[in-house]
Amino acid sequence: MSIIQIATPFNIDLEFEIAEFHKRLLAYIIDFCILLLYYISMKHLYYGGFNDASTEELKSHVGIDILTISVPMLLYSIVTEVLMHGQTLGKKIMGIRVISLEGGEPTLGQYLVRWMFKAFEWPFMFGYTLFTRDSIIVYILITGFFGVIVVIIIAVTKKSQRLGDVAANTVVVNTRSTLTVNDTVFMDISQSDYRVKFPEVLKLTDRDINTIKNVLSQYKKNHNTDTCLRVAHKVQEVLKINSNMYAIEFLEKLLEDYNYLATKDN
16 A cells, blocks of 8 residues: 655654545446436436437426536536545545645645646536437447546656646545544634633644644554644744643644634634
8 A cells, every 4th residue: 555745834744544445436336426416316306218319308408407417517616625624525435535745635726726626537517418329328438538648647756646636736635533523623613711822823824734633643643642742842932832731632632723713603
């Protein structure tokens, strides 16, 4: 299994397992099947079944087809990756996700770049496509052809990146558990009497906070305290604070303080 090291803002490298090819392929197939099922379902809803609509009827519904079929299919990958923090439904099922090679979750700009390059991987099935079995078979064959090109690109790149990943500076890695709210930098701090211990945490950037979260996540997997100690020391140095807390407790408290201060009502 390939391992990559990603440098963090604290000059400490974090290790991630590059997602195996078969997981990426299965995630791709799952997402493709979801889109295909959506397409067929919507066409059945509008026209009742294969070949039941005349060419004139299909042409008269071009606008509504594009709005309710093409646009959702076109935006599927970017919307799911942004809302699910680097995962589509297929990636979530296969336990893989997209991360930035700069550390932490990709920015919206990186997601957009990845999405734009999907125009190469996912030939758009426009709403006015003739609704026949033959047209769907042709679409699957075209997508499969482009998929072969994607496979070649993944095989020859050092970090198993597709073209969109190379352009966006991202990579697809394994994740041990399905993503929940606890896997993001956001926590629900609901205690009415919560007390902030380190208000200086707001001086850190979103990338810094993502790095701390990744460090804690990796600690839960391998119980390596060395990285936690180094990051905790670096954060205290940057924020000019002192603490006698254990490194893990200190970093967890920083995340809690950040979430409370970032989400409380002004």
